[in-house]
Each structure stands twice: as C-alpha cells, then as structure tokens.
Amino acid sequence: MESAPAPAPAAGADAPPLSKRARKRAAREAQRLEEKRQKKEKNHAQARDREAAAAAAAAAADALLTDDQRAARDRKAQQARDERLRKRAAEDAEFEKKCASGCRIVIDCGFESLMTDREARSSSQQIMYCYGANRRAEAPARLLVVGLTGRQAQALGNVSGVESWRGAAVDERPLEDVFPDRSSLVYLTAESDTVLQEVDAATTYVIGGFVDRNRHKGATHAKALQLGVRTARLPIGDGDAIVLGKEASRVLAVNHVFELMVRAQSSDWTAAAECLPGRKKKPEE
Numbered sequence: 675m676e677s678a679p680a681p682a683p684a685a686g687a688d689a690p691p692l693s694k695r696a697r698k699r700a701a702r703e704a705q706r707l708e709e710k711r712q713k714k715e716k717n718h719a720q721a722r723d724r725e726a727a728a729a730a731a732a733a734a735a736d737a738l739l740t741d742d743q744r745a746a747r748d749r750k751a752q753q754a755r756d757e758r759l760r761k762r763a764a765e766d767a768e769f770e771k772k773c774a775s776g777c778r779i780v781i782d783c784g785f786e787s788l789m790t791d792r793e794a795r796s797s798s799q800q801i802m803y804c805y806g807a808n809r810r811a812e813a814p815a816r817l818l819v820v821g822l823t824g825r826q827a828q829a830l831g832n833v834s835g836v837e838s839w840r841g842a843a844v845d846e847r848p849l850e851d852v853f854p855d856r857s858s859l860v861y862l863t864a865e866s867d868t869v870l871q872e873v874d875a876a877t878t879y880v881i882g883g884f885v886d887r888n889r890h891k892g893a894t895h896a897k898a899l900q901l902g903v904r905t906a907r908l909p910i911g912d913g914d915a916i917v918l919g920k921e922a923s924r925v926l927a928v929n930h931v932f933e934l935m936v937r938a939q940s941s942d943w944t945a946a947a948e949c950l951p952g953r954k955k956k957p958e959e
Contacts, residue, residue: 773841784821803929915943
C-alpha cells in the first residue's frame with residue numbers, strides 16, 4: 675500500500691521571515707489601504723444619500739405643484755435649453771467664420787505602419803489637442819486630417835463629439851490623393867533648409883501626424899521630397915526667433931507644432947512660442 679503524498683509546502687514557506695521593521699511597514703501599508711478603501715466607500719455612500727435626498731425633495735416639491743405650475747416650469751426649462759442651443763449655434767458660426775479667413779493646416783496621418791499601438795493612440799490624442807487649441811485660438815485655422823485609417827481612426831472614433839467638430843474635416847484618403855495639385859502645399863519638416871518666416875493664409879501647411887520616438891528621423895522630409903512638395907522648418911534654434919532650452923529636444927509634438935502655427939497667424943514667433951511646455955523653453959536669464 676502506497677503512503678499518501680506529503681502535503682505541498684505553503685506558498686512562501688521557503689521565503690525568509692520578514693524583519694520586525696518590514697513587518698511594521700507592511701502592517702502600516704495594509705492599514706493605509708484599508709482606510710483608503712473605507713473612505714472611498716463612505717464617500718460613495720454619502721453621494722448616493724445626497725442623490726436620493728435630492729430626488730426625494732424634487733418629487734415632494736413636484737407633488738405640491740398644480741398642473742399649470744408644472745407646465746410653466748417645463749416651458750421655462752425648455753426655453754433655457756433652447757437659449758443654450760441658440761448661443762452654441764451662434765458661437766459655432768462665428769468660429770467657422772474665423773476659420774475661413776485663416777490658413778489651412780493639414781495633419782498627414784499616412785505613417786500608420788511606422789507606429790506601435792501606443793504611438794498610434796498618442797498620435798490620435800495629439801490630433802484632439804490640435805482641435806482644442808484651434809477652438810481656443812484668437813485666429814483659428816482650417817484643420818484637415820488626411821490619411822486617417824486603422825488604429826488612429828479607431829482611437830479618434832472612440833472620442834465623443836468628433837463627428838460634430840467645427841472648422842475641421844477628416845479624410846481617410848492619403849495626402850497625394852486629396853491634393854493632386856500640390857503647388858500650394860508646404861510640408862513642415864525639421865530637416866528643411868528653408869526657414870518659415872511667417873504664416874501665409876494662402877498656403878496650406880502640412881504636419882506629419884505621427885509619433886515615432888525618434889526612430890524614423892527624416893520620414894516626413896523624405897515623403898515631401900517624394901511627392902514634390904515644398905518644405906520649411908519652424909524658426910527654432912540659435913539665431914532663430916524661437917530658442918529652446920539647452921537640454922530641450924527640437925522634436926515637437928504634433929499639437930505643439932499646430933498651436934505654434936495657429937498663434938503665429940496673429941502674433942510673432944516669440945509670442946507664439948509661449949504655448950510650448952516649460953521643459954522646452956529657454957530659462958530666463
């Protein structure tokens with residue numbers, strides 16, 4: 675008769691015992707997490723109680739109203755909603771009017787194959803930042819996103835409200851198909867020998883809409899040359915209008931390039947560069 679197998683050692687049985695200090699530290703951390711859990715649970719319970727109390731108060735107040743009073747209240751609420759919609763429509767119309775007089779900025783998303791999933795999501799997020807910057811701008815531009823397919827399109831499509839963007843358009847066709855005549859295009863690339871001195875409303879500027887963590891340097895410049903598109907670089911560097919900090923990379927995010935261009939429509943480059951994050955700026959002397 676075979677003997678029963680010996681019981682398996684408990685998990686961590688071979689681990690060295692914790693020191694007294696480590697046990698105290700672990701106990702404090704466990705207590706902290708438990709207190710955090712209890713506080714979160716308490717806050718949720720209080721929020722539910724407030725919502726229930728507010729609903730009960732509203733129901734009690736409604737029960738005291740006559741039919742005419744309820745109708746008057748509902749009319750007032752509808753009038754307030756209509757006024758908000760009217761105001762929003764007027765703001766949208768004014769914004770689109772401003773966009774029409776600005777330059778056109780194209781974000782070229784035709785670099786999907788060069789990005790990881792994370793980079794594709796980051797690129798889509800930067801496009802959203804571009805739209806937000808345009809809405810806030812004193813002199814907005816006409817925003818056009820081209821070549822938006824695959825993961826970038828999926829990530830952007832998951833954002834609520836994209837379908838109702840104003841002063842902006844999205845086209846899944848590649849840049850060369852959207853612009854068979856490319857004589858008015860200028861592709862912004864760091865490798866260009868031409869420095870962009872000012873923003874011209876009659877010119878269409880193209881920004882490479884991808885994130886690559888510097889793995890594919892020169893990709894936008896090579897594409898511009900292949901398509902026969904003129905290039906220019908932003909005036910960034912020693913002797914140029916925009917001087918970055920010594921440790922700052924000259925590689926800017928898509929939304930930073932976009933906002934620089936939009937701001938430069940109504941100000942000089944130095945003032946436009948105020949939109950750059952602090953880590954990019956040259957320290958004041």
